[in-house]
Amino acid sequence: MAESRSNPLWNFLVGVWRFIRFTNHLVFFIGLLFVLVFFFLALTLGVSASNGVKGAGSLQEKxxxxxxxxxxxxxxxxxAPIQRAFAQATGNTDRExxxxxxxxxxxxxxxxxxxxxxxxxxxxxxxxxxxxxxxxxxxxxxxxxxxxxxxxxxxxxxxxxxxxxxxxxxxxxxxxxxxxxxxxxRYRLYYREALQDKLGVDVHLFRVGEYKSAAEPYILDAASPASREADLFWMNDLWNRYxxxxxxxxxxxxxxxxxxxxxxxxxxxxxxxxxxxxxxxxxxxxxxxxxxxxxxxxxxxxxxxxxxxxxxxxxxxxxxxxxxxASSLFSGKAQVAVVVAEGEITDGKQSPGTVGGDSTSELIREAREDDNVKALVLRVNSPGGSVFPSEQIRREIALTKEAGKPVVVSMGNVAASGGYWISMNADRIYADPSTITGSIGIFGLWMSAPRALEKIGVHSDGIGTTPLAGAFDVTRPLDPAAGGLIQSVIDHGYQQFIGKVAQARGSVPEKIDTIARGRVWSGAQAKERGLVDEFGGVREAQLAAAKLAKLAPDSYEVHYVEPQVSAIDQIFLDMSRNARYAGLLRTFGPVPALLGRETTERVQSELSWLDRKGGSPIRAVAHCFCSL
Known part of the structure; x- marks a missing residue:
């Protein structure tokens, strides 16, 4: 029997939905057109920018x-710029x-x-x-x-x-x-009982270093003694300094x-x-x-x-x-370029707030190939992430130094694990005494669920042409040989990590191993152990980079190398800084939602980073869950 298509209630609901969608689009485009026309008309009439200050065209005394x-x-x-514009105009707590x-x-x-x-x-x-x-x-x-x-x-x-x-x-x-x-x-949730006892999920952790505790919540019910010891050591240093x-x-x-x-x-x-x-x-x-x-x-x-x-x-x-x-824009002066590496380190091209192996490397390369740029500052605020993109960025730093341009790293709140990986090859490393750094270690995590499937009467079986075929099927128990393979990869990654640190810091792997093993340090503790060169912030790092490039004071500009903001995004940002336009943006507060670029919470589970790379099931991770 053919399905009936003449249900009047269904047709009515579909019609209402289409009308609502059409109305939303119509309201958005009319609102956006009104905003843009108003803005450009104001510019034509020469309306001066202000921020609630009388005569803001020229700053007054007192x-x-x-x-x-x-x-x-x-x-x-x-x-996104449009999100920032509305957050600034409305005083939203999501403002950055x-x-x-x-x-x-x-x-x-x-x-x-x-x-x-x-x-x-x-x-x-x-x-x-x-x-x-x-x-x-x-x-x-x-x-x-x-x-x-x-x-x-x-x-x-x-x-x-x-x-x-x-x-x-x-x-x-x-x-x-x-x-x-x-x-x-610093308190975390621990999932061993829920995953292994309640759900029947088998969790296999592969790591080097007793202090590499990032994935402990998935194999333990509470922090390990080594984790407690290390965390309390650097946290006491930060608290006493505070x-x-x-x-x-x-x-x-x-x-x-x-x-x-x-x-x-x-x-x-x-x-x-x-x-x-x-x-x-x-x-x-x-x-x-x-x-x-x-x-x-x-x-x-x-x-x-x-x-x-x-x-x-x-x-x-x-x-x-x-x-x-009031300031002059770049006028052919020499430049100290700044590239910001903030957020988790992951593969490919990423938007600001996440460090992409490709996207961050491109910014460093852009600075290196710019004849006006004489030195580079890499501002790192990252807990690390995947090893491969970390190595991509480290290579670009090394190539920049080979090109004759000094590189200085400025560590922000955290530059640990992969965040240290991308930092270690700089000519000089600056950190605040309360920076969280170190965590030189690597781990891998594998979960399999045959026991979970058994709970609902489902079983996995089959055959492969080699012992390794199907070894990384999550429906099967992890074969000990496959587990040994993963641990070998992790061991190799750790030796590579400490070897590169030793080479970059003028040391030997054996000595680096004693201060590595996944242990986190404060900036002050890291400097005592030779992982950091100087105390200071981004300004001090910029001065150091200029000095290494033999640039005289006042002979250079500081230039942040970042993706370009589009013309339409810049219009909204400019409007948000103007008190007259800010009121208008408040009126059109729903516009970003209609545009589909509404502000979203960047809330992620502690394991979300495991889902960010397809392909090989074997992945070494240099990550530190050590932020405050």
Missing amino acids: TALVLDLKGNLVEQYTS FQLRDLLSAIAAAKKDPKIDRIVLLTDGFNVAGFAALHELGAALRDFRAGGKQIVAYGAGMEQKQYYLAAQANEVYLDPDGAVLLEGLG LGDIASARKLKVEDLTALVMAMPTRVEAVQGDLAKLALDAKLVDALKTPHEVETMLAERGAYDDESDSFRQIGLDAYLAQQLT
Whole structure:
């Protein structure tokens, strides 16, 4: 019997769905057309850019640079330009700040006679690590050293937010706010019982190094003693350094801060749960003030702006736009190129926020082949990943050095495992004392599920022409010979890793093995062991690269080598920096969703990286799950 196609209800629902789709597309295109026409019309009429500042076409005297840090501090944007434009315009917490932009703005403000202070708003600030936090803190201290004031304010400060606030001359907290210092912790889920006992999945781990603990959660129910020992060693170093920096900034004693954290429940109970009062009593903050009280105070100290009914101020985006307009673009000067390697290292071409073996290599090659580029800085903020793309990038670094262009690595929050692999061949390696690095080791993980299939009455059987045929079929138990093959590959990869480190660092494999074996180190601990050359951030690395290239000060430009932003994306970014257009973008907030490029959470399971490479079932991984 033929299927009936005349169901009136079905036809009605299909018609409604098609109408909704047509309406969505129509609304989007009309909205987009309106935005673009408005933008270009405004440009034609010469509407000046502003950020809520009266007469923002030219910066006025006694202006405060307001750094509202709600968002994530990154080395390189991970979101698309249109997403960033709407996040900036709407104040979305998904907003991203590039460390380089903040450092540039603070350095420019220090020398700018029209900027009299920085107002630091810490609510919503987040950063995945401590090295970038220290670089930003150092920039703020340098600003203060120039004789200008920093005022910090927050409604609630966790310890990374408070670290920045503590660098200010004055720290103010909302009367109903809190400063929460709790120490460093790193806890993971362990799946052995669920996978092996409950589901019947057999997990086989192949590794070299008792400290290479990245895949332990799939074979254990709790951290191994070696993992606990190594993690506590570097985490204590970071925590003690954190307390020392806070104590120095606030003129406190480290012992008092330690006592405060250790006795936090008792101290909170003593002030009847008033966390703001506790912060004030402990001298973590200078006073408790509401936002209105802080705003009034700043208006009295600086200059009152009639148009905004507040103190005279300019935001980060508007200030950066003015600095870009005021500065000369590249004028044939020599360049120190910077290539950012941020995120997991994987194969092929990847978008910013992930290190692609092909895409990152292409950027390094572009810098090497540019006659204006005299030196290269590789900024690494990566926990590692696959071995092959790591080796691809390392080779490009070696070729750049062979071409006569010095290479300096600047390590960010983490440059471990594969992140160290791509770093080791540089002429000089710079790291922050709180950088997480090392983890020189390799592992492989194989899962098979014959017991899981047996639970539902399914069995695997067949025949092959050789003993190896079908050995990597997940429905079959792993043959011991195949397991030995995988371990041999992992052993070879480890020997290759420590051999290359030894060659790059002027050592021998046996000595490198004693500080490798998958063990993680802080930047300070790594320097003591010869894995890092100098302490410093990306600015220090740039200066070192210029010096190695024998470039005189002020004779070169710093140029970030990155994929080009399209014209349409640039239009949206420019609009997001303009207060007049920002309101318009807020009106059209749903547009990105209609466009299909909505902001998505980059939430991944701890095993997602295993699915990123097809082909050979045998894959060596140089990865460190060691971020904070």
